Amino acid sequence: MHIFYTPDIETTHELPEEEAAHALRVLRLQAGDEVLLTDGKGRFYHARIGIAAHKRCLVDILQVETQAPLWHGHLHIALAPTKNMDRTEWLAEKATEIGFDELTFLNCRYSERRVVKAERIQKILVSAIKQSLKARLPRLNGMTDFKSFVAQPFAGQKFIAHCHPGDKPLLKDILRPGEDALVLIGPEGDFSEEEVQLALQAGFTPISLGRSRLRTETAALVACHLLNLANQC
Numbered sequence: 001m002h003i004f005y006t007p008d009i010e011t012t013h014e015l016p017e018e019e020a021a022h023a024l025r026v027l028r029l030q031a032g033d034e035v036l037l038t039d040g041k042g043r044f045y046h047a048r049i050g051i052a053a054h055k056r057c058l059v060d061i062l063q064v065e066t067q068a069p070l071w072h073g074h075l076h077i078a079l080a081p082t083k084n085m086d087r088t089e090w091l092a093e094k095a096t097e098i099g100f101d102e103l104t105f106l107n108c109r110y111s112e113r114r115v116v117k118a119e120r121i122q123k124i125l126v127s128a129i130k131q132s133l134k135a136r137l138p139r140l141n142g143m144t145d146f147k148s149f150v151a152q153p154f155a156g157q158k159f160i161a162h163c164h165p166g167d168k169p170l171l172k173d174i175l176r177p178g179e180d181a182l183v184l185i186g187p188e189g190d191f192s193e194e195e196v197q198l199a200l201q202a203g204f205t206p207i208s209l210g211r212s213r214l215r216t217e218t219a220a221l222v223a224c225h226l227l228n229l230a231n232q233c
Helices: 017-026 085-098 118-131 146-151 193-201 216-230
Strands: 003-005 034-038 043-053 056-066 075-079 102-107 139-145 157-161 181-185 205-207
Touching: 003 017, 003 118, 017 043, 017 056, 034 056, 075 216, 085 118, 085 216, 102 146, 118 139, 139 146, 146 193, 157 193, 157 216, 181 216
Parallel strands: 003 034, 075 102, 075 181, 102 139, 157 181, 157 205
Antiparallel strands: 034 043, 043 056
16 A cells, blocks of 8 residues: 655544645555555554645545654654765665664764755655655754763763774663663764763763774664664564
8 A cells, every 4th residue: 555644644634745646646646545644753543545646635534643652762863964975875765674763964074064954854754654664754853963962861862873992882882772862973074082082071971882993884884773673662
């Protein structure tokens, strides 16, 4: 069954224009066809198309189903976007398929990209929740200054992955399942020493993601997978 993202379905009973165009022009759906909708807030809606005309697709809701949480806690990944945006977009898609709650882009000293088109990333997240049958859309935050970000309060576990020397336990060995968790991933040139110190002063724990040297987007995906597996419901 085809799945559509409809954040305002409870008030409009209508597919957004872009989703309606895909349903009617690409998939050739017609009145009477049944579809599956998600509001991105944890609910699926089984519905039947009532009116299909031009760019509008109105539906009758047949059943509402709340999706049980797929993992415990709030899982947050914050990273400096890569110079090649294709790699960051790949990370956004794959991390959403695995499962996490929030994505923040960091503006760091050695960042090679300081502008991100949030609208495009948002579309990738929407597509990924539909593909992976998730009813919750991760929260997306735009570019945020590193110093400001680490100074913000966060009640859960806070980790920073960096390549500077020092004692860094494996994330998998110190992660406490069931608690909120935030992991910082640096740019291609890594976090600066000053940024690492600021994070440590703010209560972040330095961690390792293994012995291999990882690209930014790979490190973020490894961290996401570890967080998700440790917190599976």
